[in-house]
Amino acid sequence: METDMQKYFFKPRVGQNYWKGVGGLRVLIAGSHFRCPYSNCVHLKKECASSSTIFEMDQKCPCYLDKEDQEYYRLSNSDTIEVNSYLEGFSYQAFSAFTYLMLNKRDHLTDQEKSEFWEQVAFTNYIQHYWPDGSSPKYSENKALYDTDHEAFAQVVDELKPHLIFVWNEAIRDCLIANSNLTYFGKVDIPVLSVYLFLNYEAGTEINGKKESFLQRQYHIIPGKVTKGWIESLFNEYFNSPNAIELFGLKTIEERSASGMGVRQGVGRPPKIKDVASLFKQLVTRKILVRAGDRIVFGNGIMNNHKETFMRYLKQTFNVPKYTNGCMSRMFGYKFIHSELSAAFEDDITRKMKAVFMMVDTRDKDYKIKRMGSSSKL
Known part of the structure; x- marks a missing residue:
């Protein structure tokens, strides 16, 4: 059940070495939303379609009822299940492209390299309920959809205190610009995935000009600097x-x-x-x-x-x-x-x-x- 203390439903997957960071900086990766493949499920257009009612479905999802490990196979653990599925060999184009970018690799990635990277970062999807497909409206077309879950995301940021936040969706980028105190740094130059970088200057470690220059080079940032x-x-x-x-x-x-x-x-x-x-x-x-x-x-x-x-x-x-x-x-x-x-x-x-x-x-x-x-x- 939802509590007054916890606003988010999906529990972020936090790598074992997250607090050590990547080069000393904590990294949070924010995906867009979870897509439910069971388009005919009666819950998809009801309880699972709203951030306020999805808590009721945490351990009631029909596709998980026959699983032995009920603590692991629950909807609120979807962030962890998704990342682990990628590490176990499932094809997730977004995860693959982003991992290559972060590790600055062009050739084959070993399972160990992938695992070590994802144990250094945290991952969560921004939207706190399921969608029937992979499309998403622009922020200007449906601000309420994105604004509704901003408090939940802000709580994740407050708890994890990331220095860098990589966002995988343009609409969520626009939502964070409109609602958060995060600093938009620029767009990552990557051909197969829309990725935007935010800096969190309230995370406790100074991100000075030297570090900003390094980040721009390391992650191929198209700067959001205004001239x-x-x-x-x-x-x-x-x-x-x-x-x-x-x-x-x-x-x-x-x-x-x-x-x-x-x-x-x-x-x-x-x-x-x-x-x-x-x-x-x-x-x-x-x-x-x-x-x-x-x-x-x-x-x-x-x-x-x-x-x-x-x-x-x-x-x-x-x-x-x-x-x-x-x-x-x-x-x-x-x-x-x-x-x-x-x-x-x-x-x-x-x-x-x-x-x-x-x-x-x-x-x-x-x-x-x-x-x-x-x-x-x-």
Whole structure:
């Protein structure tokens, strides 16, 4: 039965040498979900299809009832059963491809090499119930499906304290970016499996720049690092213009004041932000925006009200193109509304966001850039 203490149903398989780590770093591997091959089973669309009711089926699965070892053959032990089945010779393409990657091997893997690796890591599937097939919707198409099990996964992370988390599913990557405090590091360059790496800076061991560089080389990471050039390329793509950044013109102080967006004051401290690409980069450093593979998305804890406030601040700060709502909606995978959000909405996130927007420079009426704190007047 489920207890108040345990939120997850599937007990992670923790290797015997997990706490020693791989090169001193603890590694958690997160698969997507378990697929039940018995599509006609009456339980698949009922108890086994929900994280809240699957606990009832732990020792009642029809395919396990005739097994002698009832403690081993139970649904909650599926993480262990799946990994052990791979080690015993069953064909699991994902496990095989990932093992080759982690061991940096191209030729034959011995049973001993496979076993030694999987005894160094922990494995769990993210979704806490069964699915009838192997397909999975995008996170944007069914956020509730993935968000429901995030607390369970967070508990696994809290208990195992991994430094590295390899995620085998794009939708789960997006879910973790939206809900967790983990740091997205990048996509693993592997042809047959979608793998994404997260770093857990709260695990107790410092992951410094030297270790990050090693991880990027060792695991062939396509970095999720955000550069101004990358942001500019996004604007060019989604605004269908070779110089899309230039479409966002700076406003004068009068225009900014009239719109309700102030400017950071301070003699000798000119604003740092000269264009919308630099603005986005500053918002990334504050984790209001984050990179998710080839896309940019809103960070952890950013709700719809915050997203609409972001759009309002953008329009208060820049003279934006008329089609900004549609282009930004495609860029972020979120449909911005056209109605104005009440200016009264404010919290810690909007205040942090506004502080960044107030760092954006202004222009003189004759379109020359004006540095705040100088003696020149409009």
